[in-house]
Amino acid sequence: xxxxxxxxxxxxxxxxxxxxxxxxxxxxxxxxxxxxxxxxxxxxxxxxxxxxxxxxxxxxxxxxxxxxxxxxxxxxxxxxxxxxxxxxxxxxxxxxxxxxxxxxxxxxxxxxxxxxxxxxxxxxxxxxxxxxxxxxxxxxxxxxxxxxxxxxxxxxxxxxxxxx
Numbered sequence: 001x002x003x004x005x006x007x008x009x010x011x012x013x014x015x016x017x018x019x020x021x022x023x024x025x026x027x028x029x030x031x032x033x034x035x036x037x038x039x040x041x042x043x044x045x046x047x048x049x050x051x052x053x054x055x056x057x058x059x060x061x062x063x064x065x066x067x068x069x070x071x072x073x074x075x076x077x078x079x080x081x082x083x084x085x086x087x088x089x090x091x092x093x094x095x096x097x098x099x100x101x102x103x104x105x106x107x108x109x110x111x112x113x114x115x116x117x118x119x120x121x122x123x124x125x126x127x128x129x130x131x132x133x134x135x136x137x138x139x140x141x142x143x144x145x146x147x148x149x150x151x152x153x154x155x156x157x158x159x160x161x162x163x164x
């Protein structure tokens with residue numbers, strides 16, 4: 001059921017996330033209750049300078065986060081090495097490496113491999129507020145009729161020096 005839901009909602013195109021929003025999707029629509037497992041998927045391409053600060057921001061925002069999946073989409077700047085270094089200190093950080101296939105492919109890869117009931121996607125240059133993940137996740141916890149499929153939040157982008 002999870003795989004079918006993901007296949008039906010897979011991201012397409014070159015800009016899968018409108019703007020640079022934090023998007024959360026509830027993967028297990030048929031459950032009678034929602035557990036508190038949260039996965040955060042971050043597609044990256046040459047984001048070595050942003051990876052460690054972002055991981056710390058996500059962890060501060062959601063201490064109960066089951067996993068932070070960094071999908072390295074063929075970076076050439078050492079992003080994968082930096083994620084591996086951060087992951088050695090925190091086992092909830094997971095690195096997925098793939099040949100460059102674009103942001104949509106990186107997101108889809110991360111979504112399929114995410115283990116959490118609620119999955120957030122965040123761009124690598126996003127500034128995650130301390131309450132962001134919990135605030136967005138609460139919408140799923142409060143949805144007793146299970147009609148909610150996704151929520152989005154306004155974000156601050158940390159990298160304005162280049163055209164994204």
